[in-house]
Amino acid sequence: MKKPVWLIVLFFGFIALSACQNSENKPSLSLSQDGELPPLEETAKVVIAEDGSASGAGFYIAKDKGYFEKYNIEVEFATFGNSDEMLPAVASGEVDVAGGISSASFFNSIAQGIDVRFIADKGHNNEGSAYFSFVVREDLQNEITDYADIEGKKIAVSTRNAVDDYIFHEMVKHAGVSTDNVEFVLMSDFGNMMSAMGNRQIDLALQIEPLITQGENEKIHQRFGDTTDYAPEAQIAMVLGSPNFLNERRDVAVRFMVAYLEAVRDYNDVFVKNEGDQEEIISIMSNHTALKDKDLWKQVGVTGLNPDGFIFEEDVKKQYEFYKENGAIKGELDLEEIIDMTLVEEAINIIGTYED
CATH class of the missing domain: 3.40.190.10 (Periplasmic binding protein-like II)
Known part of the structure; x- marks a missing residue:
């Protein structure tokens, strides 16, 4: 028996839609023949809200070691007096990337309509040497x-x-x-x-x-x-991304994240594995942060930064519930929507996982 034309059209339409949905989490960029991610054809500016905190190590190292430049990305650091000024700038796309410290007021800002995403780790404690x-x-x-x-x-x-x-x-x-x-x-x-x-x-x-x-x-x-x-996975800070950066500028965002993770891996090589060029990394950190004493950099417990970028999602949810129980949260948040690890997943598909 012949099937109606409309049923055939509907069937193939469903197949096409399923294919699109299944491809959403796969890398959207083509690598060169040697497996490298090619630079952007035109220079793209990325604005980062950063105040010189040690947790911004990935940004500083990627800039000074030319990792952003390698992908034809120009970064500009912007400073804000507080998160009340910074968060709306991220949501509007005026700022592409920023850092957020976990707090009830931070979550309340998002609940009240500030549209940002948690896209990578920017601060946790390393076991035995918590910062x-x-x-x-x-x-x-x-x-x-x-x-x-x-x-x-x-x-x-x-x-x-x-x-x-x-x-x-x-x-x-x-x-x-x-x-x-x-x-x-x-x-x-x-x-x-x-x-x-x-x-x-x-x-x-x-x-x-x-x-x-x-x-x-x-x-x-x-x-x-x-x-x-007692709090082995306490998520202290997160890298934030604007929806515009993640969606409309995805080709830039993926390259940015690859450069960021390359820099964080240099940081971990030096401070966690005791490998790599310690003097170079400490020089970069002392140049960008308030800690100028290079000898002290060799003693301090440094900020933990995941070389694969992932945050402790369950701990973020646990903190959110803690603030709610204290009556400090106004409104509701869908953390599944706010936490977006697709950018780090795409970057890892390109550069691979970090070897401990």
């Missing part, structure tokens, strides 16, 4: 030796309803101590934490590098355990 970890006052290091010893102590944390607060609660939970039995001291400035330690106003603090190492060298405090003991 964002607790310290204990020097004169108390023999008294507070175990996590359970924090009971009754004054603990300084820089922010409520942000990743700092989340890590604090994870540490207290790990210690088996009630939050009612420790004193949470809100202290927004990390430098003031050092002074408060020196004046014996606080007992412990959630401190950040390079102040962790500086305080140890000056015998103000000592490391207290390691954040990875």
